[in-house]
Amino acid sequence: MVAGMIALAGAVAANLPGLRPELNGFTAWTKVSSPKDTGGPHAGLSKVVFANKIASDAWKKKGALPLGSIVVKTAGAIANPTFIAVMLKQKSGWYYEEYFPKGGRYAVGAGGPDGQGLCSNCHGDAANDSLFTRP
Ligand code: HEC
Secondary structure: OHHHHHHHHHHHHOOOOOOOHHHOOHHHOEEEEOOOOOOOOOOOOOEEEEEOHHHHHHOOOOOOOOOOOEEEEEEOOOOOOOEEEEEEEEOOEEEEEEEEEEOOEEEEEEEOOOOHHHHHHHHOOOOEOOEOOOO
């Protein structure tokens, strides 16, 4: 059992190919929440939300997360996610992208340069800086 857990921890820390470089090692970031199923588009998958240091330091405060914040949601197995949803706080506000497995790598399949509206239309309804799982 202990050996199995160590092997899992090793797998979890591995970088997933194809993700933007800012996401390297994100599975070692602070785990800020485990969203409950809302019956929405991601129902039926176990989900974990990770935040980089800038985001996690401000996560529990009220108000907008600082520039440079990155929030990542994995769905399915963390070492081999079914998809990876990302929000990056830029000067213009949140930038959204969602990666899916494609040919042994991950590639943006939703959000991205032409797909911000898909994500922001829904996330705009979340009260605390467009984040649903924030306290
Ligand atoms: C239909 C509404 C809806 C759409 C569209 C949507 N989301 Fe979400 N998102 C949610 C809800 C609800 C949660 C929290 C519960 C969950 O994960 O099921 C969430 C959680 C997240 C989180 C974790 C942080 C948080 O808000 O708590 C990230 C990151 C995220 N979504 C990114 C995206 C991206 C990127 C897109 C576009 C590709 C997107 N979402 C589209 C509803 C939506």
